Amino acid sequence: MLNQLFFTPGPSQLYPSVPQHLQNAIREHIGSISHRGKKFQMIFQEMKESLTDILKIPPHYEIFVTSSATEIWERIIQNLITTSSHHFVNGSFSKKFYDFTTAYLLKSTSQVSDFSQEFIDFKIPNSAELISITQNETSVGYTFNPAEIKNIRENNPDKLIALDLVSSAPAIPVDLSLVDTAYFSVQKCFGLPAGMGVWIVGPKCFEVSKVKKSKNEIVGSYHSLSELKKNGDKNQTPETPNILGLYLLKNVLKDMQLKGIQSIQNETKYKSALIFQIFDQITELKTIVKQPLNQSKTVCVSDVVGGNKGLIRYLKSKHLIIGSGYGDFKNQHIRIANFPAHSKESIEMLVDEIGKYFNG
Amino acid sequence: MLNQLFFTPGPSQLYPSVPQHLQNAIREHIGSISHRGKKFQMIFQEMKESLTDILKIPPHYEIFVTSSATEIWERIIQNLITTSSHHFVNGSFSKKFYDFTTAYLLKSTSQVSDFSQEFIDFKIPNSAELISITQNETSVGYTFNPAEIKNIRENNPDKLIALDLVSSAPAIPVDLSLVDTAYFSVQKCFGLPAGMGVWIVGPKCFEVSKVKKSKNEIVGSYHSLSELKKNGDKNQTPETPNILGLYLLKNVLKDMQLKGIQSIQNETKYKSALIFQIFDQITELKTIVKQPLNQSKTVCVSDVVGGNKGLIRYLKSKHLIIGSGYGDFKNQHIRIANFPAHSKESIEMLVDEIGKYFNG
Numbered sequence: 001m002l003n004q005l006f007f008t009p010g011p012s013q014l015y016p017s018v019p020q021h022l023q024n025a026i027r028e029h030i031g032s033i034s035h036r037g038k039k040f041q042m043i044f045q046e047m048k049e050s051l052t053d054i055l056k057i058p059p060h061y062e063i064f065v066t067s068s069a070t071e072i073w074e075r076i077i078q079n080l081i082t083t084s085s086h087h088f089v090n091g092s093f094s095k096k097f098y099d100f101t102t103a104y105l106l107k108s109t110s111q112v113s114d115f116s117q118e119f120i121d122f123k124i125p126n127s128a129e130l131i132s133i134t135q136n137e138t139s140v141g142y143t144f145n146p147a148e149i150k151n152i153r154e155n156n157p158d159k160l161i162a163l164d165l166v167s168s169a170p171a172i173p174v175d176l177s178l179v180d181t182a183y184f185s186v187q188k189c190f191g192l193p194a195g196m197g198v199w200i201v202g203p204k205c206f207e208v209s210k211v212k213k214s215k216n217e218i219v220g221s222y223h224s225l226s227e228l229k230k231n232g233d234k235n236q237t238p239e240t241p242n243i244l245g246l247y248l249l250k251n252v253l254k255d256m257q258l259k260g261i262q263s264i265q266n267e268t269k270y271k272s273a274l275i276f277q278i279f280d281q282i283t284e285l286k287t288i289v290k291q292p293l294n295q296s297k298t299v300c301v302s303d304v305v306g307g308n309k310g311l312i313r314y315l316k317s318k319h320l321i322i323g324s325g326y327g328d329f330k331n332q333h334i335r336i337a338n339f340p341a342h343s344k345e346s347i348e349m350l351v352d353e354i355g356k357y358f359n360g
Numbered sequence: 361m362l363n364q365l366f367f368t369p370g371p372s373q374l375y376p377s378v379p380q381h382l383q384n385a386i387r388e389h390i391g392s393i394s395h396r397g398k399k400f401q402m403i404f405q406e407m408k409e410s411l412t413d414i415l416k417i418p419p420h421y422e423i424f425v426t427s428s429a430t431e432i433w434e435r436i437i438q439n440l441i442t443t444s445s446h447h448f449v450n451g452s453f454s455k456k457f458y459d460f461t462t463a464y465l466l467k468s469t470s471q472v473s474d475f476s477q478e479f480i481d482f483k484i485p486n487s488a489e490l491i492s493i494t495q496n497e498t499s500v501g502y503t504f505n506p507a508e509i510k511n512i513r514e515n516n517p518d519k520l521i522a523l524d525l526v527s528s529a530p531a532i533p534v535d536l537s538l539v540d541t542a543y544f545s546v547q548k549c550f551g552l553p554a555g556m557g558v559w560i561v562g563p564k565c566f567e568v569s570k571v572k573k574s575k576n577e578i579v580g581s582y583h584s585l586s587e588l589k590k591n592g593d594k595n596q597t598p599e600t601p602n603i604l605g606l607y608l609l610k611n612v613l614k615d616m617q618l619k620g621i622q623s624i625q626n627e628t629k630y631k632s633a634l635i636f637q638i639f640d641q642i643t644e645l646k647t648i649v650k651q652p653l654n655q656s657k658t659v660c661v662s663d664v665v666g667g668n669k670g671l672i673r674y675l676k677s678k679h680l681i682i683g684s685g686y687g688d689f690k691n692q693h694i695r696i697a698n699f700p701a702h703s704k705e706s707i708e709m710l711v712d713e714i715g716k717y718f719n720g
Contacts, residue, residue, distance in 0.1 A: 006392040011603065014391045022382055031374045031553035032366040032681075067427030067555075070582050070599035077581075100581040187600060193391035195427075195555055195602025221437075221460040222430050239430035240547060242555025242602060243371065321392075 005346055006337075008323040009138050009299045010167060013341040015191030021251045030247045040243060041235035043250050048235075050253035054170050054261050057200055058177045064228045065241055066197040069166050069185040071223070073097045075199065076130070076162055076181065077104045078220040079209040084108045086128035088144065090115060091137035092327050094164065098132070115140040115289050122148050122155075129208075130160040133179075136168035138188070139326035141301035141335065143168075143294050146175075153178045160204060170261055171268040171298050171340055180204050186249055189298060191341030196245040201225065256340065264340045271338045271347040272297035278351040282358045288333060300336045301325075308334050314357045320350055365706055366697075368683040369498050369659045370527060373701040375551030381611045390607045400603060401595035403610050408595075410613035414530050414621050417560055418537045424588045425601055426557040429526050429545040431583070433457045435559065436490070436522055436541065437464045438580040439569040444468045446488035448504065450475060451497035452687050454524065458492070475500040475649050482508050482515075489568075490520040493539075496528035498548070499686035501661035501695065503528075503654050506535075513538045520564060530621055531628040531658050531700055540564050546609055549658060551701030556605040561585065616700065624700045631698045631707040632657035638711040642718045648693060660696045661685075668694050674717045680710055 006013040025031065033039050048063045057063065066072055077085075077100055087098040087110040101108035109128065113119045115137075124131055131152060136143050153161060165174060165184040176182055180202040187194035209225040219225070222238040231238050256264060276295065279285045284305040289295045304311055308324055308331060315322055325333030338347065366373040385391065393399050408423045417423065426432055437445075437460055447458040447470040461468035469488065473479045475497075484491055491512060496503050513521060525534060525544040536542055540562040547554035569585040579585070582598040591598050616624060636655065639645045644665040649655045664671055668684055668691060675682055685693030698707065 004389060004392075006389065008392070008394060011392050011394060011600065018391065019386045022386065026379045026382065029364060029366065031378065031547075032364075032368070032371050034368060034371060035554065067431070067602070068599045071427070074581050103581040103584070104578055105576065185600065187391075193602075193604040194395065194600040195605060216465065218464055221434050221463040224463070239428045240371065240545065240554040242427070242553075242605070244553040244604075245555060245602070 004319045004321055005350075006321045007342065007350060008321055009335045009337045010185070010188035010339075011194050012188065012337045012339055013191060013346075014193070015252045015255065015341045017252065017255050018191065018193075018248060021248050025244055025247055030244055033243065035237060035240050035243055043243075043247050044235040044237075047246060047250035047253060050250065050257055051198070054253060054256060055174065055176060055200070058202070060203045061176065062201045062229060062232055064199045064201065064232055065237060065246060066199055066223060067195065067242070069164070069183050069197045070096075072183040072197050072199045073100050075220065075223050075225075077101055077106065078218065079212065079225045080160055080162075080181070080205055081106055081108075081130050082212055082215070082217060083129065084125070084127050085130040085132060086110070086124045087132040088119060088134065089113070090119070090134065090142045090144075091139035093139055093166070094132065094134040094137055097164070115142045115294075118145065118291055118294060119148075122152055124152070124156055124159065128159060130162055131156060132162050132164070134164040134166075135174060136164075136166065136172065136296050136298055138167040138299050140288060140329075140333075141296035141299040142289050143172075143296045145293050149178055150175075160208060167296075167299050167337075170256065171265060171338075173265060176200065186245065188337075189339045190249065190252055191339060192245065192248050192252060195242050196249065198249075199228075267344060268297055268338060268340070271342065271344060272300060274347055274351050275300040275336055275338060278354050282354065284358055298338050300338060301333050303332055304334055307331050311354070311357055315350070315353055318353050320353060322350075364679045364681055365710075366681045367702065367710060368681055369695045369697045370545070370548035370699075371554050372548065372697045372699055373551060373706075374553070375612045375615065375701045377612065377615050378551065378553075378608060381608050385604055385607055390604055393603065395597060395600050395603055403603075403607050404595040404597075407606060407610035407613060410610065410617055411558070414613060414616060415534065415536060415560070418562070420563045421536065422561045422589060422592055424559045424561065424592055425597060425606060426559055426583060427555065427602070429524070429543050429557040430456075432543040432557050432559045433460050435580060435583050435585075437461055437466065438578065439572065439585045440520055440522075440541070440565055441466055441468070441490050442572055442575070442577060443489065444485070444487050445490040445492060446470070446484045447492040448479060448494065449473070450479070450494065450502045450504075451499035453499055453526070454492065454494040454497055457524070475502045475654075478505065478651055478654060479508075482512055484512070484516055484519065488519060490522055491516060492522050492524070494524040494526075495534060496524075496526065496532065496656050496658055498527040498659050500648060500689075500693075501656035501659040502649050503532075503656045505653055509538055510535075520568060527656075527659050527697075530616065531625060531698075533625060536560065546605065548697075549699045550609065550612055551699060552608050552612060553605065555602050556609065558609075559588075561588075627704060628657055628698060628700070631702065631704060632660060634707055634711050635660040635696055635698060638714050642714065644718055658698050660698060661693050663692055664694055667691050671714070671717055675710070675713055678713050680713060682710075
């Protein structure tokens, strides 16, 4: 098997320590321990402590594990929305969450923006109980203007705000005190095998879910907020969870603490500058998000004049795997993940090879 | 770290080849590959082919992966029940599924049986759309009489039957043509790390779910049967799944095919005979399920006169980890898993040590 490097937008390159943690997991019988035992409780608790430190999670916010960020969309709908929500949609993933509200027969609204421009306005219908914002839209590499998150919070003090951190946390700073709930999956910036979502839930959410339930509305079963909290208070989960995944997350979070989150975020900026520089230098490449404010630093997306096939194939021959475009843009865009698992050296090597491909 | 052997009822001892498969997974970049790529599709397809062979899954039944068997309870409720179901409850897990129907505001019914006796009758209310049967109740080691599954099928040709295979498949034979849907989680008899449920779905289920949806009822979102099938037809999943878990399952299934399922099932019988023999020989041990027909061969449960603490501690000092009782029986019962990962030699060693503890 070739020693490939994955710059795909997730699943992506594993954090460098993951193979060692997997070895240790076998030695420590992590695949066999009970999810009702002390060892599991320690792992869960340490994971929560490290994540709270890294993301500066405000006091009284809870942390739960699910199977994916996709699952969390559904749990947000079940627990936190009775009639309608409002969704800022600027790509396929934010749209998918909105589509889930239709499947749940809600009367939600959306404001759709093309990636070529900022949202036109940030008005929210009065009827919306929850506002959905995607910090980093993985499909097109669009970052939501952080100043607008602050404005939305100030203009909507009584509504819940849900923030999708899927391909941004912890590489991009975020002020979680501005939102009521946030979530991510571990196969993006945390450099882990897929199969786990992490759900951060503020105090107001528990109230809203309780009120919804008291009105004889369905809030789900094992992953209702009350079940998650009842078990979470004991550092347990309602179901038998992905214990190995949780163990890996706990350990990678500790590695990130050792490296320092500031250092990870600084490196992210430096590496993204290298990527956008090559997009600028090469005539055939065109950054698809024009407004610098909205350009994602973790998923850098460019149009390739004449199609992406040749470039992707060339890089693959150099054992460098990048992402193709999402959905309709499959053959047109390239997506380059710039996650903490990607070293400065590996990004330098990548942009070097991109330059060689076009300049010969 | 000690070289312990886990006879706990799941998570339990890993199948012996799992450490090697994990090593290979790292070498093959399984943690980094895309769930929309060919390599993933191959893994999913091969898993389904091997499982179909091992469990003799009838033609036109589909196989989906979820995050747990617990999730599958919820998906069955969302997709297959509109008003009510009937549940044969003989322990905590079958009861939990029934409790989920209450959370979903259904008017389901249950027949509860103590583990000390067979169910009194097998009548099903006319109103029940689905009948829930647990082949092997993990909490108390109770096996549902297989002849009665056949009778229930014959007496209820128009109702759906859902069979919980959690701690029985593939160690105990099952005739899946008698049921419409069945499911298990991988951390029991498949000897894998927790974090995946497998859902087997017959043709009638897709019809029922479609009808429910057409009546403007909620059938869920990404894990509705139509979404699972749409993606499954391409050997894909709606969300980014536990790819590493799926890879391990695929490989352990192939290992089991090599060993031969008949051989695995024969060994299960032989090893369970050893366990029940020691329960019979030791005055302080009393098999809690008296009727041989209902005694589980995969989760063998005994009462310990005077409490289980001393025995569990003694065995732990010999690096043999067994399960305590479930729920109210925590300090009273012992539960010994007899899964394919447990070699004949390891079970012989275990019963030997149990004998030594009591006989000195």
